[in-house]
Amino acid sequence: MRAMFRAVLHSQWKWSRLIVVLGTVAAFAIPLLSLQGAARADRGALQAPELLRAVQSWGTLYPLLATALGLLMAIAAWAPDHRGRHIHALTLPLARWRYVLLRFGAGFVLLAAPIAGVLIGSSLAVLAATLPPGLQAYPIALAMRFAFAVSVAYAVFFAVSAGTARTAGIILAVIAALILVQVVASMANLNLDLFGAAQTALLLGPGPLAVFAGRWMLVDV
Amino acid sequence: MSRLLGVLLTVSVLASPVSSQDSLIARLRRQADSLLSAWRDAQKLAAVADSLEQVRATAGSDTIAVGGLRIIANPSPLPLREAAERAWPVIDSLYGSAVEDLPRYPFIFRAVDPDSSVRRTVLHVGVELPWDLDVRASTNVLLTTVTAPHFDPALADWLGAALRPTLRPEDERAAVFVQLVTAPSEAVRGCFLGDIARCKDVLQLGDSTGLLARWYVTPAEREALVTGSFTDYFARGATAITLQNCRQHRDDACTALLQALPPGSLPRPLGPAARLVLVREALRAGGRDAYRRLVASPNTAIEARLSSAARMDIDSLVARWRNGVVAARPKPLTLPWWAGFAAIGWTAFFGFCALRSSRWRL
Numbered sequence: 183m184r185a186m187f188r189a190v191l192h193s194q195w196k197w198s199r200l201i202v203v204l205g206t207v208a209a210f211a212i213p214l215l216s217l218q219g220a221a222r223a224d225r226g227a228l229q230a231p232e233l234l235r236a237v238q239s240w241g242t243l244y245p246l247l248a249t250a251l252g253l254l255m256a257i258a259a260w261a262p263d264h265r266g267r268h269i270h271a272l273t274l275p276l277a278r279w280r281y282v283l284l285r286f287g288a289g290f291v292l293l294a295a296p297i298a299g300v301l302i303g304s305s306l307a308v309l310a311a312t313l314p315p316g317l318q319a320y321p322i323a324l325a326m327r328f329a330f331a332v333s334v335a336y337a338v339f340f341a342v343s344a345g346t347a348r349t350a351g352i353i354l355a356v357i358a359a360l361i362l363v364q365v366v367a368s369m370a371n372l373n374l375d376l377f378g379a380a381q382t383a384l385l386l387g388p389g390p391l392a393v394f395a396g397r398w399m400l401v402d403v
Numbered sequence: 404m405s406r407l408l409g410v411l412l413t414v415s416v417l418a419s420p421v422s423s424q425d426s427l428i429a430r431l432r433r434q435a436d437s438l439l440s441a442w443r444d445a446q447k448l449a450a451v452a453d454s455l456e457q458v459r460a461t462a463g464s465d466t467i468a469v470g471g472l473r474i475i476a477n478p479s480p481l482p483l484r485e486a487a488e489r490a491w492p493v494i495d496s497l498y499g500s501a502v503e504d505l506p507r508y509p510f511i512f513r514a515v516d517p518d519s520s521v522r523r524t525v526l527h528v529g530v531e532l533p534w535d536l537d538v539r540a541s542t543n544v545l546l547t548t549v550t551a552p553h554f555d556p557a558l559a560d561w562l563g564a565a566l567r568p569t570l571r572p573e574d575e576r577a578a579v580f581v582q583l584v585t586a587p588s589e590a591v592r593g594c595f596l597g598d599i600a601r602c603k604d605v606l607q608l609g610d611s612t613g614l615l616a617r618w619y620v621t622p623a624e625r626e627a628l629v630t631g632s633f634t635d636y637f638a639r640g641a642t643a644i645t646l647q648n649c650r651q652h653r654d655d656a657c658t659a660l661l662q663a664l665p666p667g668s669l670p671r672p673l674g675p676a677a678r679l680v681l682v683r684e685a686l687r688a689g690g691r692d693a694y695r696r697l698v699a700s701p702n703t704a705i706e707a708r709l710s711s712a713a714r715m716d717i718d719s720l721v722a723r724w725r726n727g728v729v730a731a732r733p734k735p736l737t738l739p740w741w742a743g744f745a746a747i748g749w750t751a752f753f754g755f756c757a758l759r760s761s762r763w764r765l
Contacts, residue, residue: 230585279758286754316584316595320735327738330746337753344757388745390753393738402735403584 186276191288198258202292205251209299209328212247213307213321213400216240230314233401241398244300244328248394251296252335259285260343282344289340293332301325304400311401319401330393338390456528457511464511470495471505472545479514479534486541490568494549497568497683499691501552501698508550546570552694555701558708561607564675566682576731579677583728587627588672589620594725602721605672606681608706609717615661618672622654629657632670681724685713688723 195202216237263271271281304321313319342350360376367374385395467474469487472494476483495502511529523531532544551566559565569575583595593601603609604617619625629637629649637646637660648656661669686693689712697712706717713720 231587234585278760282758282760283754286757314584315592316580318735323735323738326743330738330743333750334746334753337750337757341753341757341760344760346760349760388741388748390745390749393742393746403581403733 187284187287190284191291193262194259194285194288195292197262198255198292201251201254201258202295205247205254205296206299208247209296210303212240212243213300213304213324214310216400217307217311230317233314233317234399237399237401238397241400244324244398245331245394247296248328248331249335251293251332252337253339255289255293255336256339256343259289259340264343285344286337286340289336290333293336297325297329297332300328307400313401317401317403321400324398324400327393327398334390334393453528456526466509471502472549473506473509474512474545475509475529476512477514481512481514481532481534481536482538482541483512485538486545489538489542490545490549493546493568493570497566497686497694498552499686499694501694504552505549508552510545510548512544542570553698555698557701558698558705561705562675562678562682563671564679566679572680572683573731575676575683576680576728577733579673579680579728580731580733582673582677586672587624588618589624590618591672595729597725599718599721599725602725603706603717606678606721607671608709608721609704615658615669618669619661622652622657625654625657625661626650626652628670629660633660633664677728680728681709681721682712684724684727685709685720688713688715688720690714 216239217233271278274281301321304319304324308319308321311319342353345353360380364374364376367376383389384391386392464475464477467476467484467487469484470491472487472491474483474487494505498505513526513529513531514534515523515531517533517535530544530548532541536544546568549567554566583591586592588605590601590605594605604614607614615625619628626649629646634646637643642660642663645656645660649660682697685697689696693712693714697708699711700708703711709720710717715723
């Protein structure tokens with residue numbers, strides 16, 4: 183089983199190494215760039231608000247990067263199978279669920295590199311910067327959050343990619359039905375806010391996308 | 404003889420402006436007296452109108468009494484009694500013995516149907532409330548509309564906000580912590596680091612001369628203040644050139660512009676929440692009669708009033724305020740404990756969905 187995992191990991195690395203390398207470089211660079219210039223002691227009392235503004239602006243890139251990495255890695259994991267009409271997978275002496283699990287696990291192993299990139303980049307950025315009194319750095323919390331976001335994004339897109347065209351059609355049909363119901367409800371002047379409810383369910387509380395919501399701050403009070 | 408005539412003539416000519424000036428003063432005084440009399444009549448009429456309006460607004464209403472609170476409201480499902488029972492201890496703990504005067508300022512509410520578009524009679528007394536408010540919202544209404552007893556204009560000017568009770572004092576202190584850390588002022592930063600004299604400066608306690616130099620210590624702060632808050636104000640007319648000079652990092656120009664601001668319009672480096680927290684600290688330290696002592700002498704300097712309310716010297720009070728604020732550092736924006744479990748759970752869920760996918764691509 184271990185040899186099989188190594189083989190799947192190796193093939194997946196070949197297909198997605200560009201994504202992994204570029205993602206890791208971006209993940210390493212964003213924290214460094216976010217503190218670049220703003221964390222200068224010579225700005226005196228103006229340093230703190232400028233620093234927080236810069237960190238908050240750059241912070242919008244972390245969830246975007248996590249989503250992009252999850253999406254691209256999931257596509258890369260399944261693209262050769264889709265191209266080969268899954269004949270290779272069918273020929274393997276392996277249950278389907280085991281094969282999917284190996285692909286899923288291999289993707290996570292490869293995503294560890296960008297997560298480490300965020301952790302190392304954040305830690306270096308914080309060590310190099312002079313933070314104003316009262317502000318604190320949260321490199322570990324940020325890297326953990328990035329890890330959760332990448333994992334959720336990868337799992338969502340992996341599940342969609344692993345499904346059949348019929349599954350994708352069902353998902354799209356459900357979304358289209360929601361939009362249609364909302365449009366009809368608006369035209370009939372009914373007090374029905376499906377989009378708001380969906381947003382609440384997805385982004386708030388323990389929703390699947392809750393980890394993406396809110397401010398991603400490397401430095402905060 | 405002719406000399407005598409000349410002297411008389413000169414005296415009469417010199418005296419005429421004096422007498423005309425005298426008559427002008429008398430005329431102005433009569434006008435002022437007349438205005439005063441008209442104002443007094445208007446006051447009486449306004450009082451009568453208010454009284455009649457109050458009678459009209461409270462006709463058919465019930466009175467709810469909880470502690471020193473008096474709530475006059477029309478019958479409705481509004482949970483005013485429960486709200487008053489929640490609000491009263493908070494109000495009582497802020498105003499202390501001064502709550503004895505609260506029954507003089509009753510709340511007048513009119514509960515209205517939130518879904519109705521039927522036109523209602525306009526009342527000029529009291530507040531309209533939708534009758535579907537819950538206890539929490541009703542409590543907040545009571546806390547945010549209570550009349551602070553004997554709240555004088557000098558205290559109101561310094562405070563910059565109404566002194567009302569709050570259900571979440573820790574949030575107020577956390578907001579002040581953020582101000583201490585992020586305000587673009589070296590003086591505020593000094594206060595955060597423990598310089599009590601700086602704290603007194605930025606809280607506007609004591610000497611009020613030279614505030615510009617004490618609040619905004621460095622040239623960069625003054626330039627940021629001008630370019631950030633007063634660009635439109637100074638961009639036209641005679642100050643436009645000075646503004647340009649200020650933008651070119653000339654501190655004398657920035658200082659001149661800020662000194663040209665009307666009195667009282669120089670932005671305070673700390674918002675009203677900082678002073679509110681200080682007053683709350685003084686009232687907490689001073690015991691039940693603290694509020695009464697605070698409002699006892701409106702003409703005294705604010706620091707003396709606070710000191711008297713808290714029964715401690717102003718430096719100790721400010722140090723206590725600073726320690727309280729520094730201890731109230733807001734929670735960092737890290738994920739709540741359950742968010743990690745939720746993310747792992749969702750990852751496992753979607754992974755399981757993928758495992759259930761079909762081997763046959765139909």
